[in-house]
Amino acid sequence: xxxxxxxxxxxxxxxxxxxxxxxxxxxxxxxxxxxxxxxxxxxxxxxxxxxxxxxxxxxxxxxxxxxxxxxxxxxxxxxxxxxxxxxxxxxxxxxxxxxxxxxxxxxxxxxxxxxxxxxxxxxxxxxxxxxxxxxxxxxxxxxxxxxxxxxxxxxxxxxxxxxxxxxxxxxxxxxxxxxxxxxxxxxxxxxxxxxxxxxxxxxxxxxxxxxxxxxxxxxxxxxxxxxxxxxxxxxxxxxxxxxxxxxxxxxxxxxxxxxxxxxxxxxxxxxxxxxxxxxxxxxxxxxxxxxxxxxxxxxxxxxxxxxxxxxxxxxx
Numbered sequence: 071x072x073x074x075x076x077x078x079x080x081x082x083x084x085x086x087x088x089x090x091x092x093x094x095x096x097x098x099x100x101x102x103x104x105x106x107x108x109x110x111x112x113x114x115x116x117x118x119x120x121x122x123x124x125x126x127x128x129x130x131x132x133x134x135x136x137x138x139x140x141x142x143x144x145x146x147x148x149x150x151x152x153x154x155x156x157x158x159x160x161x162x163x164x165x166x167x168x169x170x171x172x173x174x175x176x177x178x179x180x181x182x183x184x185x186x187x188x189x190x191x192x193x194x195x196x197x198x199x200x201x202x203x204x205x206x207x208x209x210x211x212x213x214x215x216x217x218x219x220x221x222x223x224x225x226x227x228x229x230x231x232x233x234x235x236x237x238x239x240x241x242x243x244x245x246x247x248x249x250x251x252x253x254x255x256x257x258x259x260x261x262x263x264x265x266x267x268x269x270x271x272x273x274x275x276x277x278x279x280x281x282x283x284x285x286x287x288x289x290x291x292x293x294x295x296x297x298x299x300x301x302x303x304x305x306x307x308x309x310x311x312x313x314x315x316x317x318x319x320x321x322x323x324x325x326x327x328x329x330x331x332x333x334x335x336x337x338x339x340x341x342x343x344x345x346x347x348x349x350x351x352x353x354x355x356x357x358x359x360x361x362x363x364x365x366x367x368x369x370x371x372x373x374x375x376x377x378x379x380x381x382x383x384x385x386x
Contacts, residue, residue: 156348186330205240206232
């Protein structure tokens with residue numbers, strides 16, 4: 071019986087040695103090997119650039135359309151079809167800078183403007199971040215991105231007012247604040263007039279917003295104010311529509327101050343309802359490419375950015 075046990079043990083020992091030898095010859099799983107197909111992969115890869123596009127879709131009545139599929143969208147890159155390689159209809163987090171015109175022409179409406187801007191801030195989700203700021207003869211920012219709505223609303227009440235309107239400088243300050251931040255980035259700007267004293271030209275601001283892939287939403291208001299001698303009527307700068315159209319944001323021109331609060335609310339609603347689509351450019355030639363996004367359903371209109379800089383990396 072002891073002889074049999076010894077033979078069995080020897081056989082087991084030899085079998086175990088063979089298994090270990092076989093395992094030693096097998097390559098170990100590497101951290102550099104692809105993950106299992108069931109695990110999530112990064113959306114953006116270093117070797118291939120994906121151009122993200124945030125698209126707003128409305129029906130013939132102006133109502134937001136929330137239920138489209140990847141197949142409903144098509145993209146033209148410099149008039150050539152591009153495959154939609156990225157698609158999501160989930161609400162995406164964003165970082166926003168709210169820049170308000172607090173120049174002399176807005177003196178009578180500042181409280182109303184602050185209460186309207188609150189409607190945007192109150193609709194932030196915990197994943198969103200924002201700052202608030204003002205432009206007049208100076209540029210002011212609250213200084214820190216936060217999702218604390220009480221802090222942001224309190225910062226609105228600390229904004230001061232002045233005389234001239236540095237509209238372009240105000241947008242540029244918003245772009246500066248968003249530098250280096252990942253994900254969707256938005257500047258929401260309000261004014262009731264033209265730029266009067268910026269150091270930054272509109273063309274520079276427009277190109278920066280395009281190249282840095284920042285969406286600009288604009289709200290303009292026609293207003294009246296007394297300048298000490300007579301009643302002056304103001305109209306918002308036509309540049310607002312240009313920069314919003316180019317970057318895919320919305321432009322809203324108002325004639326009644328009572329429409330301010332619903333419009334700030336509408337901007338928040340749009341940001342919650344946008345589609346994220348994207349494509350991999352056929353070439354990265356460091357040139358500005360024209361973009362066109364279409365929805366393949368009748369009666370619907372899509373708003374998205376109209377161009378992008380075809381560079382390997384535009385993060386700034």
